[in-house]
Amino acid sequence: MTRGAPGKVVRPFAFFRAGAQSDRANRPILVFEDVYKYFKKDQPTLRGINLVVERGEFCFVTGPSGAGKSTLLQLIYRKHTVDAGRILFAGRDIARLKSSSVPFLRRNLGIVFQDFKVVKHWTVFENVAIALEILDMPRRLVRARVAEALERVGLAGRGGDRTEGLSGGEQQRVAVARAIVTEPALILADEPTGNLDPHLAIDILTLFEEIHETGTTVLFATHDHSLMGKRDHRIIALDEGRVLEARTGLRSWPGAMDVGARTETSGLRVVASG
Amino acid sequence: MELKTLMSRAKRGLREELRLYLVAISSLSVAFLCVGGALLAVSNLSSIAERWGQSGRMTVFLRDGAQDGDVAQLRMVLESLPEVRDVEALSSAEARALFLAQSEVTADLAALPPEVFPASLEVTLRGGTDPARVEAIAGRVAQLRAVDDVETYRGFFDRLESLLAAGRGLAGMLALLVGLCVLAVIGNTIRLAVARRRDEIEVLKLCGATDSFVRGPFVVEGTFQGFASAVLAVLVLLLGFALLRGPLDQSISALTGTKAAFLEPWMLMALVLGGALIGAAGSALSLRRYLTV
Numbered sequence A: 001m002t003r004g005a006p007g008k009v010v011r012p013f014a015f016f017r018a019g020a021q022s023d024r025a026n027r028p029i030l031v032f033e034d035v036y037k038y039f040k041k042d043q044p045t046l047r048g049i050n051l052v053v054e055r056g057e058f059c060f061v062t063g064p065s066g067a068g069k070s071t072l073l074q075l076i077y078r079k080h081t082v083d084a085g086r087i088l089f090a091g092r093d094i095a096r097l098k099s100s101s102v103p104f105l106r107r108n109l110g111i112v113f114q115d116f117k118v119v120k121h122w123t124v125f126e127n128v129a130i131a132l133e134i135l136d137m138p139r140r141l142v143r144a145r146v147a148e149a150l151e152r153v154g155l156a157g158r159g160g161d162r163t164e165g166l167s168g169g170e171q172q173r174v175a176v177a178r179a180i181v182t183e184p185a186l187i188l189a190d191e192p193t194g195n196l197d198p199h200l201a202i203d204i205l206t207l208f209e210e211i212h213e214t215g216t217t218v219l220f221a222t223h224d225h226s227l228m229g230k231r232d233h234r235i236i237a238l239d240e241g242r243v244l245e246a247r248t249g250l251r252s253w254p255g256a257m258d259v260g261a262r263t264e265t266s267g268l269r270v271v272a273s274g
Numbered sequence B: 001m002e003l004k005t006l007m008s009r010a011k012r013g014l015r016e017e018l019r020l021y022l023v024a025i026s027s028l029s030v031a032f033l034c035v036g037g038a039l040l041a042v043s044n045l046s047s048i049a050e051r052w053g054q055s056g057r058m059t060v061f062l063r064d065g066a067q068d069g070d071v072a073q074l075r076m077v078l079e080s081l082p083e084v085r086d087v088e089a090l091s092s093a094e095a096r097a098l099f100l101a102q103s104e105v106t107a108d109l110a111a112l113p114p115e116v117f118p119a120s121l122e123v124t125l126r127g128g129t130d131p132a133r134v135e136a137i138a139g140r141v142a143q144l145r146a147v148d149d150v151e152t153y154r155g156f157f158d159r160l161e162s163l164l165a166a167g168r169g170l171a172g173m174l175a176l177l178v179g180l181c182v183l184a185v186i187g188n189t190i191r192l193a194v195a196r197r198r199d200e201i202e203v204l205k206l207c208g209a210t211d212s213f214v215r216g217p218f219v220v221e222g223t224f225q226g227f228a229s230a231v232l233a234v235l236v237l238l239l240g241f242a243l244l245r246g247p248l249d250q251s252i253s254a255l256t257g258t259k260a261a262f263l264e265p266w267m268l269m270a271l272v273l274g275g276a277l278i279g280a281a282g283s284a285l286s287l288r289r290y291l292t293v
């Protein structure tokens, strides 16, 4: 399942069909322009986020608990709408999408969560196939592509297993397979390793990196510094609803130790508060 | 939406909620059984009434001491009418004897003098004679000199007809009531199913499923419940009918001259399709309220 240049990928979904000029392929895949999100009046969760993510980037999104990492990702897949500012996905303002168009936006995204969000009583195959069934893909094609995706996440031949019986790491692989089987342009991962032990966390991170290799853009939210420290990807650090830093590589980041210490204490705070 | 995919998703849903749905189906089939039973009763009574109404009879009561010549002439007039199949004379003594034979007689009645039973001409009309035409004939015959009174049993049929109309109305109301019941029950089971499959629905939404994609299988499942309940009711009704038919034909049918008949095919179709339709409507309504996707 090798991917061509992003511009060559045929995406039969209305969201892209509407504005599929060739120059869109060269634009950044994601642009945040002065984005505000309020859950409480006078207390914005995101205050003036400005951010550009280019096609084919791999970005960590980090920051202390409550900084707004999940909120940032949720705005992209339109779980919430922005209160001010714009978010351009492939050049289109997703805040202005009608709610009936939201499904078509989501078909261009692969989303992975900390709690996997797989359907426990379905088989592995069913969990992955559903993403393609939503696209009305013929069943023969669905079988072939699910098999491919399962192979990529290291679950070849496990399609018939009930998802309930899988380990956490394996369940997360199922979720990743579901996210990549449609070959989305952008993968959003909200602490996908949060429920896994450090060893598995590295495995899953590596998996996302392999997916990234094929040209997919990845936003990977985490506050696990040991994970970020092992890699040299761009880091988007959020604090109190603002982008603190958006540089490349924790290892080459001067204030690395500071950020690390802060994030770890906040991580402890989350555990303590239950 | 791929039909195959929709069906296999609905099948999976049916499998998962099998117990919930079986409980619903078995109770709903009782409701459908009531409607089917009422329909069966009404349709059989209608056919009896129709038969009676068509095998028109008319009794021409003769005046006391009517002239034999007048009676003979009256008889000729009647027999010449195209609607009349047969005319039979009944003397007052014969009428009395017939009455005594047909009723459980007590001594008092037996003591009645023959004059109480007037002589009459029993007229049998051809089948399918228009009731209005029968009335017209009766009116003209009543003018004749030898005739005291003409009984067309119209009042009796009118009463039977109005009784049947009431029966039909009741059956209709029952059907409406049952329809609403089924709507509510199926709506509720679908609501439960939606609640139990929250996580599944969330996954679908995150993968970019449209509302109709999410709702499709639930509608199919509701439709199936309505359909299956109606079919089950029809089968039970058929079984009951087959068991009761023998005794029924021996008692009632011997009296009325009509054989008990099962529901017409179109009625069965209406029952089953109606069940399916109500199921679809119930789930659709429930989804509108409880599946704000």
Ligand SMILES: Nc1ncnc2c1ncn2[C@@H]1O[C@H](COP(=O)(O)OP(=O)(O)OP(=O)(O)O)[C@@H](O)[C@H]1O
Pocket (backbone or CB within 6 Å): A039, A040, A045, A063, A064, A065, A066, A067, A068, A069, A070, A071, A072, A223, A270
């Ligand atoms: N649906 C919501 N309703 C109200 N407040 C919300 C909602 N979602 C998020 N918030 C608030 O927004 C802030 C940011 O939350 P968010 O989940 O984005 O943080 P986070 O960076 O993902 O934290 P964590 O690392 O704990 O996952 C929090 O203060 C939270 O209470």
Ligand SMILES: [Mg+2]
Pocket (backbone or CB within 6 Å): A069, A070, A071, A190
């Ligand atoms: Mg979060």
